[in-house]
Amino acid sequence: MNDTPISAADRHRKATELLPWYVNGTLGADETAWIEAHLAQCPECQKELAFERGMHANLPESAPLPDADAGWAAMLERMQEAPVPVPADEPAAPSGHGNVVALRPRTFLRRPIPLGWAMAAQAAAIVLMVGGSQLGLVRSSGEHEYHALASPSQTGAANMLVMFQPDLREADLRRILLSNRAELIGGPNASGAYQLRFAPGTLTGAMTRLRADPRVTMAQPIDGDGR
């Protein structure tokens, strides 16, 4: 033991603080190695570790969970009564605009757009989230099974979600895909979003071109690592 009494106390306090996250396995490699070294020579922390493991294993279940079906039914009612989705950094459309709302799904979409399209764009953002869930970015509860809404194809994962003007002709869509060397992986889904795959190294350039194209209303990379 080369530690001075003070530094030993500090190390002990630090180890005690970190123990819960050592037990739940979320510490990084460095902290894990550090705490294991401390545990090896600290009987007090070893006792504390046993307590922590007991806590972790015995945390009582709460009462039965509320019913998700009933919750979803209430949610639907609530959504019908709620105002149209408006981003936090965007003031709501002034009244008297009928079914037009100022919606800005991303910085590249700044014009007032029809309500239906606004909802579709909002839904596309949700699709991205669910896609993330299906790709393992969200731990599933294990109580439900869902089919993937934005899951990768067998040949290669989509790396961008793209939406086009609703009246875009098929020939134009094809030209956009070819000129950007994009591969169609899936879609359109219910929101009108297509899952595309771009060759490695071309993604950023393609995204810039697509976002500059007035026929494209959304071009959002699908982030594979969940960060």
Added chain:
Amino acid sequence: MVAFETLYRIYHPRLARFLMRIASRQHIIEDVINETMMVVWQKADAFNGQSKLSTWIFAIAYRTAMKSLRRNGEPMEDKEANERASEDASPEDEVAREHRRALLTSAMKALSADHRTVIELTYFHEMGYREISEIMDCPVDTVKTRMFHARRHLRRCLPGSAPDWL
């Protein structure tokens, strides 16, 4: 809408589990879940992917729950539960695991909502301290300190030595 329903159903049990530890009234829990998911629906485009999706949604749920608790006047801390736990903590109880769980439940209720949140996110949802600090919008050291004090409180309320838990 199908995608949102999917997201809703993925998160409903997780948020319910989390919120039941913070708030006790059923109608508040259901209300907070739907208020949280309404924010997710309305601000989906504001999610910039800098944090994990679960962190973002749990942070909304935490803020919504705290507001709701204040609005509804629900006690953030149950002093009576603390006393119940202390009174019950006699050596005779050491062998009864179920009784221990009851004590633990009672001891948990005596904690503040912030302390319960840290315990719940760590032990049940198995989150790291950085993620918890993002959800609670507080420094990492505050998370560690809250956990430290929460554990000390729980230990005080529970009889027996550590190996009895195993």
